[in-house]
Amino acid sequence: MTTDDFRESGLRFPEGFTFGSATAAYQIEGAVAEDGRGPSIWDAFSHTPGKVLNGDTGDVADDFYHRVDEDLDLIKSLGLGAYRLSIAWPRIIPAGTGEVNEAGLKFYERVIDGLIARDIEPVVTLYHWDLPQPLQDRGGWTVRETGYAFAEYARVVGERLGDRVGVWTTLNEPWCAAYLGYASGEHAPGIRDEEAALKAVHHLNLAHGLAVSALREVVTKPDAKYSVTNNLASVYAADPQNPEDVDAKRQIEALRNRAFTDPQLRGFYPQDLIEDTRHITDWSFVRDGDLELIHQPIDLVGINYYNTDTVRRGAEHSTEGTPFPGATRVEWVDQPGPFTEMGWNIAPQGLYDLLVATHEAYPEYDLVITENGAAFADEVVVEGGEKRVHDPLRIDFLQRHFVAAHRAIRAGVPLTGYFVWSLMDNFEWAFGYSKRFGLVYVDYETQERIAKDSARWYAKLAGSGIIPE
Numbered sequence: 001m002t003t004d005d006f007r008e009s010g011l012r013f014p015e016g017f018t019f020g021s022a023t024a025a026y027q028i029e030g031a032v033a034e035d036g037r038g039p040s041i042w043d044a045f046s047h048t049p050g051k052v053l054n055g056d057t058g059d060v061a062d063d064f065y066h067r068v069d070e071d072l073d074l075i076k077s078l079g080l081g082a083y084r085l086s087i088a089w090p091r092i093i094p095a096g097t098g099e100v101n102e103a104g105l106k107f108y109e110r111v112i113d114g115l116i117a118r119d120i121e122p123v124v125t126l127y128h129w130d131l132p133q134p135l136q137d138r139g140g141w142t143v144r145e146t147g148y149a150f151a152e153y154a155r156v157v158g159e160r161l162g163d164r165v166g167v168w169t170t171l172n173e174p175w176c177a178a179y180l181g182y183a184s185g186e187h188a189p190g191i192r193d194e195e196a197a198l199k200a201v202h203h204l205n206l207a208h209g210l211a212v213s214a215l216r217e218v219v220t221k222p223d224a225k226y227s228v229t230n231n232l233a234s235v236y237a238a239d240p241q242n243p244e245d246v247d248a249k250r251q252i253e254a255l256r257n258r259a260f261t262d263p264q265l266r267g268f269y270p271q272d273l274i275e276d277t278r279h280i281t282d283w284s285f286v287r288d289g290d291l292e293l294i295h296q297p298i299d300l301v302g303i304n305y306y307n308t309d310t311v312r313r314g315a316e317h318s319t320e321g322t323p324f325p326g327a328t329r330v331e332w333v334d335q336p337g338p339f340t341e342m343g344w345n346i347a348p349q350g351l352y353d354l355l356v357a358t359h360e361a362y363p364e365y366d367l368v369i370t371e372n373g374a375a376f377a378d379e380v381v382v383e384g385g386e387k388r389v390h391d392p393l394r395i396d397f398l399q400r401h402f403v404a405a406h407r408a409i410r411a412g413v414p415l416t417g418y419f420v421w422s423l424m425d426n427f428e429w430a431f432g433y434s435k436r437f438g439l440v441y442v443d444y445e446t447q448e449r450i451a452k453d454s455a456r457w458y459a460k461l462a463g464s465g466i467i468p469e
Ligand code: FCB
Pocket: 024, 027, 172, 173, 176, 231, 304, 371, 421, 428, 429, 437
């Protein structure tokens, strides 16, 4: 990996480039027991002692459920052209299958209509990890029925909102849902079973394909676009001349990237992935015809990017306990800093490399950065009677990554949009409320929102299309 100075301003994005921000239902909504919402795996997980830092839960979160108008005004005040939100499956079909909860549909109708009224394009994700608990009780993503249940849910949402939502994303980061949920157990449902994780990979892919087909049948908005968001890894071999390090990189890329993109975008599972995982599973859960069901025509490929990985050949049991079922003798090399509060290395070059590599592998798709952003230890200061949050590190982070995106466009990558994670501080999964990713600060005691300096910086970029100082 080369180091480069990505600090640059004055670059102009192409006309029509989408500047947005993103959130997810469980991370912001709260109101977990209101208006007929059923429990999800994240309710169960966060209420299990020891799973989430400080025992935090999404019970209240940012209370978005009760503050929709105020928060949509906030997005408007930043001048953003698009907002990526997720719909909570347990609000729409509380038991996972069967009865539809009208109040849930009404809630999202209100959010979507509110966005459209403010001239903000809604970009809807159907699954950002909040699986209805009753489906988990029947096997969750280890069983194919969950994929069919997802398609049923997608159809219900598509029927109601398909006349006004123009961008549909099936899944957010199936890598996390499968491997953190079922292999390392760091995320809900907290299972540690390597074969279960690989089954989850397949059934999530299946769910994606089935949902695209269902949506296409019911969505009526002309030119609606379909997509999936993967958190593809930007992986490097510690020594690119060393075949064993290169093989370590190949294994991680197969598990992390190609296990999803090849079936979704090409209609096959990588042969090397199947070989690498033979000692765990024979993949007989992939039934005849599944790959055709998964491989549906889509328009956009969403990429979530945060940091890079460098790997080398490791000791015999070096992958035990990692969320990489089947990987053998892989060791992660400490990355050079600087780091964010998550301990993730800041590497705009990694974003550039990933965009270029994804475009080379799948040249016919438009790409969108559906998440990128950073957690820092933000503090509120009072100046001239006004509350402020000075976050120069986040501004620096965003500037460098927007420059990387701009360079990728110049290199020929059809990148059409960029969504900053996140609109506002929120429930950061296993880290609870301890990590602040927002452009807007949230005081969890009072639910006050305070735009950080980075929000003002981003508003300038969104308003002009030019990367500010
Ligand atoms: C991604 C998730 C998102 C958020 C960011 C920091 O993995 O999609 O919900 O937690 O990381």
